[in-house]
Amino acid sequence: QTQMGAQGLDINKMDVDVLEQIHQMGGLQLVMPQAFAETDCGALADTGRTVVEFNLTGESVELPIMGGNTYNAMTFNGQVPGPTLRVMQGDVVQMTLSIPADEVTGHGNDMHASQMSATYFDSVNPGETSQYCYIAESAGVFKYHCSGVHLAGMDQHVL
16 A cells, blocks of 8 residues: 555455466456656756756765763765655655765765655765756655665664
8 A cells, every 4th residue: 555545455354266266367467557657857848847846965064962971873865864855745846865975974865755666766875966847746744864775884874
């Protein structure tokens, strides 16, 4: 089940005859709705929708914590949590993530509101910039965090 208006299917609770009928019909094909399928920034900009641009910088910083100690944090725009990003339902979100050349590690960005495959959220290495777009179809409050398919130490980034 997804955040979209979908219906879950528990295979363990299905009648054997139903499974056989599905098999005889050629099986199930999962199709991503077109609103979520398009990720090309140029194509989405040409839809006439409002494009909302967000520029984030992923960097490691030392932040103060209680007791006079410090914590090494991986941040967006130098803050934890990262900045609040607001859009209206139906807007095109254009996300650009830049990593300074002197940063010690790559960063990524996983936007839960996008409902895209994790393959779009690859590691952005020091000195690089990456951009992706999607339509903000689902209303609500969603988290985003550092992520990346090829990102070493991703758990540390998320925490």
